[in-house]
Amino acid sequence: MNEPRLERPNEKWPEPVGEQAQRDALHASPHHLQQQECEGLDESVERLASERHLPQRYVAAWRSWDARDQEALLRVARSLKLRTGQLMVAIELLPEVALQQGLAIAEFLGREELRHIIDGPGSAPQRAHAFIEALRTFRYPRLNRMLKALKDELKAAKLLPFVKVALPKELSCGELRIELRLTSQAQLDAALKVLADNRHVFLRMLRILDGTDEV
């Protein structure tokens, strides 16, 4: 699938989009809203929430938004066929990202990077996954940049199937976990060699986790 073409996040939150893009977003007319045309926004949100068995807390949060914002997410959710978990993530992250950006949620959803995903090629599940990843990248730009750097390091290392490296979840601590699952001396020797060969990779990862390496 095509990866979303996101700006590389940097120390500054991304700039707000221009007015034209915002207008476009607000007036975007996806084609899956026949159902909604026959019912009001409240009913449409409730219907989708019910279809997805969305927990009441999330329904309430969604319903508390401005009508245009509610509708903007409704369109995205229908277009991308967001699953329950994805919808929950979107409801949690969108107000936070919009606040970071100084935009209304509907305006934020009109950003070109997101429209590229929402209206772009690929299956609905692929686009939904890319959409959620993009939201996370907007919401946690530095964390994602660091995670990507660590994953790139890991990819570059030529490890063996029985040598697993686990990063701390959401980089919540500075610990790199290396797990060896061995059944023979040959595997032990191979594992020790691969660890030694990749010592520089692990050191670089440890420096990233220690906050001492620039990413």
Next chain:
Amino acid sequence: MKFRLDAVYVEEQVRTSALCRRVLARLGPEVPVHFVTDGREVARTLDGPDPFAAGKRRLVLMKRRAPFLTACPAASAQFACCGYLVLILASNCPMDCSYCFLQEYLADNPAFQIYTNYEQAFDELERLSRTNPKRHFRIGTGELADSLAFDTLTGICPDLIEFFLRHENLRLELKTKTDEIDNLLRLDPKGRVLVSWTLSPMRVFESCERGTALPSARIEAASRLVEAGYRVAFHLDPIIPYPGAFEDYRELLNALFDAVDPLKISFISLGTLRMTPRLRAIARTRHPQDAILIGGEEVLSPDGRYRPFYPLRLKLYRAISEQIRAAHPKLVHYLCMESPETAERVLGSRVPKPAALGELLATT
């Protein structure tokens, strides 16, 4: 500072106490005063969409039934603690910071309570001093309330200072986010009273702090108290690593060290933002437009609190620590509510045990 009070409740049994009479005399006639049998009842029962904010506007003058002197509520075996002791003379605070832990800690008991029987605290302190003559203790009144924000109402500080000056092994720490130092300037601290300020960069002040003095005003107040013979300390807490934070904290420390000679600073504590899931939920509900609070890159950490993700946290701690060392290599600084391992990673040396650090901070 100016209080916005909806009502004052006075427990019948304390209405003749000196503190109660003082407070009532200093309050304006526009605030209704009610007398109640048990202050605890009115301290807990607050309605409305934001009971915590309503609690700040309901002053209850009452007797404290629990001990005044306690361990710091943040103390834990999992952290490298500083041996701080807390003297609870009041509960809640007229200011309203979006990151404040009191939003959770006092959620079920939110009224602004002032304990009129504070002389009993002196008995507890007396015992502590007498039974541990060879140890030194740092004891603060600014954990569940601001130490100076309501002193114009209560006038407690002169009594406190007078008591602490008579006890060599007890060091009083008055912790504040105000610049209300007029009462203190009238006293002679004999170089043995510590006043500390929580400091934040302007952007955090503007986004997160309501009712507090400007950071520059706090620094100015500190400078004046140094001149008046007080010891001063600072708490960079919470440190929030928003985009631009590295520059902002550097500027904040530059401004601090320009105004206050680093040699005259007793210590600086550092602590990044940390919130239990419940506190985080409460704060987000109460302050939905606080972009710095809402937009931070905090993740659920192994201790069950949301904290800035670890490498970012370490990096900001180190930048601040290096600047403090550059200002004066021996300026004591330590991390608050962090593990010994994290403290060691940042500070580059093993952290002392709480009692030893407490001793150092009480005597520096």
